[in-house]
Amino acid sequence: MVQEFLTGAREAGAEVENIFLVKKDIKHCLGTFNCWTRTPGECEIKDDMEELLPKFAGSDIVVFATPLYVDNVTGIMKHFMDRLIPIVSPYFEKVENGEYRHQKRYEKYPKMMVISNCGFPEQSHFQVLSLLFRRIARNLHSEVIAEIYRGGGEIFRERSLLLKPFIGRYKKLLRRAGREIVENLRLSEETMAKLEKPIIPPDQYIKGASKNWDKLLSKVGTSSKDEDEQADN
Ligand SMILES: Cc1cc2nc3c(=O)[nH]c(=O)nc-3n(C[C@H](O)[C@H](O)[C@H](O)COP(=O)(O)O)c2cc1C
Incomplete structure (x- = not known):
């Protein structure tokens, strides 16, 4: 799913990078808040987040891609997400709905997108993921500009010739989604509706x-x- 989406984004002129968190050394957050006190904006843990944090902050759009694990992101993705807190300040601000969040550390934050697939066939299994990313985006001064969820994702492992045209059609849609995001920073109603339909x-x-x-x-x-x-x- 990610590869097809990024191909579309590239076709529309974006500079893209596909980073596999599983290949990175990302330790879990120690909860010391030293990234807010002793070394503001910098984590004390020396691992691949040193390279990933500036990349995250310097991107226009970050696509979070994860298979659904127990109704949530994978553990690896969660470690990555926890380690993003150096990018905000410890101080608070009140937003329109009366809730507090942490103040910005930087002027600009990347827009967010989510891509996920899961084993069960229905789209309803992504309810937690969808809410989770909306909440994170709010806390990180960002917004979720698109979510692409695919129930019945085990189909992508299938090599059956009978399924090939159905999967091919869906891949084409993903490439179109990639182009649309780069061109308009949003998905068209038509693309969204088509992406929501089951592959089979x-x-x-x-x-x-x-x-x-x-x-x-x-x-x-x-x-x-x-x-x-x-x-x-
Ligand atoms: C530990 C674990 C937990 C999972 N939890 C869920 C789940 O809560 N709901 C679901 O529909 N599928 C669940 N799945 C199935 C995966 O989401 C599914 O196999 C998916 O297609 C894997 O994507 P990938 O091939 O991109 O890794 C789980 C799989 C594993 C290994």
């Missing part, structure tokens, strides 16, 4: 997924079906 009907997806689990389980020899068959024999 949910019941068909579940049938295929169950078959795949059957295959995988019998390969490793732990299928309950195998046991039933052995018992019958």
